[in-house]
Amino acid sequence: MLANEEMKALLGDSRLHERITTAEEAASWIEDGMTVGLSGFTRAGEPKAVPFALANRAKQEPLKLNIITGASLGSDVDRVLAEAGIVRRRLPYQSDDVMRQKINRGEILYIDQHLSHTAEWIREGVLPPIDVAIVEALAVTEEGLVIPTTSVGNTSLFVQRARHVILEINTAQPRALYGIHDVYEVGERGARKPIPLVNPSDRIGLPGIPVDPDKIVAVVFTHQPDSPSPITAPDAVTDQIAANILQFLRNEVAAGRLTPRLAPLQAGIGSVANAVLYGLMHSEFHDLEFYSEVLQDAVFDLIDAGKVVFASASAITLTEKKMQEVFRDFDAYRNRLLLRPQEISNHPEIVRRLGLISINTALEADIYGNVNSTHVRGTRMMNGIGGSGDFARNARLAIFVTKSIAQKGAVSRIVPFVSHVDHTEHDVDVLVTEYGYADLRGLAPIERAPLIIERCAHPDYRPLLMEYYREALKRGGHTPHVLEKALSFHLAYERNGSMRTAAGTGVIGR
Amino acid sequence: MLANEEMKALLGDSRLHERITTAEEAASWIEDGMTVGLSGFTRAGEPKAVPFALANRAKQEPLKLNIITGASLGSDVDRVLAEAGIVRRRLPYQSDDVMRQKINRGEILYIDQHLSHTAEWIREGVLPPIDVAIVEALAVTEEGLVIPTTSVGNTSLFVQRARHVILEINTAQPRALYGIHDVYEVGERGARKPIPLVNPSDRIGLPGIPVDPDKIVAVVFTHQPDSPSPITAPDAVTDQIAANILQFLRNEVAAGRLTPRLAPLQAGIGSVANAVLYGLMHSEFHDLEFYSEVLQDAVFDLIDAGKVVFASASAITLTEKKMQEVFRDFDAYRNRLLLRPQEISNHPEIVRRLGLISINTALEADIYGNVNSTHVRGTRMMNGIGGSGDFARNARLAIFVTKSIAQKGAVSRIVPFVSHVDHTEHDVDVLVTEYGYADLRGLAPIERAPLIIERCAHPDYRPLLMEYYREALKRGGHTPHVLEKALSFHLAYERNGSMRTAAGTGVIGR
Ligand SMILES: CC(C)(COP(=O)(O)OP(=O)(O)OC[C@H]1O[C@@H](n2cnc3c(N)ncnc32)[C@H](O)[C@@H]1OP(=O)(O)O)[C@@H](O)C(=O)NCCC(=O)NCCS
Ligand SMILES: CC(C)(COP(=O)(O)OP(=O)(O)OC[C@H]1O[C@@H](n2cnc3c(N)ncnc32)[C@H](O)[C@@H]1OP(=O)(O)O)[C@@H](O)C(=O)NCCC(=O)NCCS
Secondary structure, eight states: OOOOHHHHHTBSSGGGGGGEEOHHHHHTTOOTTOEEEEOOBTTBSOOSSHHHHHHHHTTTSOOOEEEEOSSOOSTTHHHHHHHTTOEEEEESOOOOHHHHHHHHTTSSEEOOOOTTTHHHHHHTTSSOOOOEEEEEESEEOTTSEEEOOSBOBTHHHHHHHOSEEEEEEETTSOGGGTTOBOBOOOOOTTSOOOOOOOSTTOOOSBSSEEOOGGGEEEEEEEOOOOOOOOOOOOOHHHHHHHHHHHHHHHHHHHTTSSOTTOOOEEEOSSHHHHHHHHHHHTSSOOSEEEEOSEEOHHHHHHHHTTOEEEEEESEEOOOHHHHHHHHHTGGGTGGGEEEOBHHHHTOHHHHHHHTOEEEEEOSEEETTSOEESSEETTTEEOSOOTTHHHHHTTOSEEEEEOOSEEGGGTEESEESSOSSOSBOTTTOOEEEETTEEEEOTTOOHHHHHHHHHHHTSOGGGHHHHHHHHHHHHHHOSSSOOOGGGTTHHHHHHHHHSOGGGOOTTOSTTO | OOOOHHHHHTBSSGGGGGGEEOHHHHHTTOOTTOEEEEOOBTTBSOOSSHHHHHHHHTTTSOOOEEEEOSSOOSTTHHHHHHHTTOEEEEESOOOOHHHHHHHHTTSSEEOOOOTTTHHHHHHTTSSOOOSEEEEEESEEOTTSEEEOOSBOBTHHHHHHHOSEEEEEEETTSOGGGTTOBOBOOOOOTTSOOOOOOOSTTOOOSBSSEEOOGGGEEEEEEEOOOOOOOOOOOOOHHHHHHHHHHHHHHHHHHHTTSSOTTOOOEEEOSSHHHHHHHHHHHTSSOOSEEEEOSEEOHHHHHHHHTTOEEEEEESEEOOOHHHHHHHHHTTHHHHTTEEEOBHHHHTOHHHHHHHTOEEEEEOSEEETTSOEESSEETTTEEOSOOTTHHHHHTTOSEEEEEOOSEEGGGTEESEESSOSSOSBOTTTOOEEEETTEEEEOTTOOHHHHHHHHHHHTSOTTTHHHHHHHHHHHHHHOSSSOOOGGGTTHHHHHHHHHSOGGGOOTTOSTTO
16 A cells, blocks of 8 residues: 555654555454454544454454453444454453443453553553554654554553554544643553652653554554544433532532642543533632543533633543534643543552542442442443542542432432442442432441431432331441341342332342 | 659650659540540550540540541550440451440441541541540650651651640660651642652651640650560461462462562461461562561561561561560661551552552452451451551552351351452452462453352352352353342351351242
8 A cells, every 4th residue: 555645744754654554454463362452542542443354354264352442442343343253351441332242141251440450460461462552543753652642541551562563543533632642651560660740730751652663563544533422411310419519529618628629530431420520610619620531521611611720631532513622622722631541540649649539420339338330230241440449449539429210210229238349338438319418438337328328319219228227227237237138129120120129028038 | 743864864855744644644635525546556556554544534424535546456455445435436447356346236436447548537637636646655856756666557647636645655665666667748638749669668757756745745654565466376277378379479470470579568467467478488489578567477587587678567566475586686677677657558659659469368258359358247347447458459469368268167258249348359369268379360250250169169168159150150241140149158157057058049038
């Protein structure tokens, strides 16, 4: 394939010009059994051509790969890889429906991992070596830096550690992104220095990923924007959750524990997080900073409104409309943003040092404050823990939000005993639903339970939960439970399609 | 009370001389409803007089206090406070039998907290302000530094934040300890610098705790050594657990993931940890470092044997015999030890940076690798999570050890579903019993379960566990479970006094 001048201009090392090729050709570097690292984080900056070529190839020949990414992939890449039956092992996070089904059938071996940990496992050789990295980029500079696009994720580690690198230069990604990446490598354990980041806005690394050009075996050109983030407009319930969080924060300010500048914020992805951020818009809080994983629409609106002075993350994931607005006028944001490797955006050292206020979503929580973020009824994987543990474990304030019910009320998201624990009672500071918030800090379990039931549970479920709790209290213990009824809510749903039937008479044994 | 010259010599500020008084007088500073911070960490360095005077006073007048410490207290202080009914709220850790009973009857409100977190909550005003700190010390220097004794724990924060400070100068504590403390204050969040510690041996702080002498309202002299650590001699089972850990480490070296110097080690307290450390004695590993919470007998033997080059911790807890040996000949250890605040010994920033190998004990673990360290059958508090979460959450290798059974085999410590989660499947790397080890890293749940059952469970329980797992597999899901039987092992024990009756036919509903 012959490169035109425009293409060549994006490849600062002339040796790369002759490696420009098709996605199919590039994909031929990948062989059955290999471990492949893909760029991409929360649906931003994934490679958009070679994975599809691989899926095509799998129609003709056996192909099973270990797929490691930053986090979830956009552009249906996870879906297509799953459908093609290519994926043997997948880590550390995904959120695709087809892949989810295969994971839950045991057809894909999924390792649900803290997003800051994957890099350590690669560096230390716990995971198999990365054979090939497939990485979306804006360009390779003359200095030999790969410039990522809308996410950094684990890309820098993949590029540095992989035997071979396949680049996808995506000319539809905005050139405006040049300069907003800050690539810092922590180095080997045992020879590490402190990470010199003390403010979310600190630039501590390089504007791109250093690469040995000899490792780049193929360069593919694409022209396709990131798939837009699904629209998650606030509704009355998410607005109320947001209002409750704001009320909590307001009370913290009144108590002298926070100032109106709050502390650097981390907010998970999804409708509730988005609503919370929009809630900040008309609040008294100001000069806010984000130190988060992913920047959604709301952060840019908050910057526009002068509410947010700086936002650091590992990816930008926008709706279609917002993408156009933001990238058309990117100079307005340039000095207010940095994208970092996920190891840095989620690093315990930084999360603890900065003292983040961390807001993530629970699938369910129990009356003692344990949180399940991943497993529906203890067995079926939803997405994965993502970065929620990196943040909650080390934040100043670990806030978990959830709607009080799901499935039109057939499911109470406050239960006696969570069916899976991702965040333990030791790590959950505040629980918030549309009914209120429960500040669990400094409370013993027997103080937490009535508070959570009264403040957070749906009124329809409060009597059932109190009945359970009162029976448990009779049995005693630091954390009272009626073990044979601990999972009765979940079992009631499995048997009768509704947790409402989990009456104190005991659904179990009926 | 008149101070003799020897006493005065230990109080570098002459204003303190007239504050020398009795324990009873000192205790009168403490009033009903107050929050009191006590020095002491894993049974080392707690105040040995004033708490007893308080317990006495409680016979005459109502007295309820919030008691905050470093960790567990020796010299029966927790027991006496519990028996006297003084304790309203207790955090962050305890291990006394009488206090445990009161906690489990709901008479003491216990907040079971990560040991590195308490300092943050004090600093940020989440906990009530410390009214009085009661602190054991060797001396106060002319420079105004309080020199701790055998532990640092949270003492420096207590001294700095408390309104009033009561000092107990314990002349039975070895003067040799001068100079081994390294007191570093991380400061307020939002204005923090990186903690400049990159090797376990780095000295980063002061040799004592800066104090405003005006805050010291009373000085009490005591002469009583720490209560000795209970003897926990290795037995055949703990030796075998130790051997299995060594085998795992050996395999890591063979795989090129570790060198024979390993990585800085953290080991929990107790018989298994002690056995593991003795196992290192005759191993090929050398030039080892510890970055741990507490130093037990074995660490000193390892220093003697030339196996350990440096050990950092927050406390020294020894048996009676070893205490005499170590403190008689302390110069042999002086340059190989540092005692730090528990916030530093357990700090996520350092634990992650140094890449610790962390070895802690589980009460029970489940077939997917979730670990319960605190709650017997999900309800009754044993001790608390202590530092195990601080380490496991951020270590390079989070190893959990447990004997395969308890109660003469009536309890399997490998169960289908743990009755409480302190360490999630995301944070448990390796599980070890006397039967072997299961390296869970990089494995999906359906790979972990058979491995844990085969390698770690007691042979008597393997068929029952496999039966559960096979039935669960039929139901599917990423983490297969049979919800109505998930807690069947625990219920079988409650009903029949043995988990052996948890047959697949389902103990529940019988
Ligand atoms: C927990 C998480 C799945 C919630 O996402 P969400 O979009 O707010 O979830 P919803 O409340 O819309 O629920 C999603 C679905 O699960 C169902 N559901 C929710 N809670 C449920 C429960 N406790 N039991 C059964 N089903 C439940 C809902 O009914 C809904 O089903 P539907 O799609 O058929 O309507 C998501 O936040 C997540 O994956 N978190 C983990 C990763 C993370 O926190 N990352 C943050 C750092 S970026
Ligand atoms: C988990 C922990 C309690 C284990 O301590 P241990 O001394 O090794 O415990 P043992 O195996 O001897 O068991 C203690 C008792 O509990 C019982 N027990 C143990 N496991 C049990 C289980 N799964 N179910 C019921 N009882 C159990 C034992 O039979 C024993 O009872 P006994 O005293 O009547 O004989 C202890 O390590 C701990 O408190 N850990 C948390 C804090 C921590 O890890 N700190 C580390 C950083 S320093």
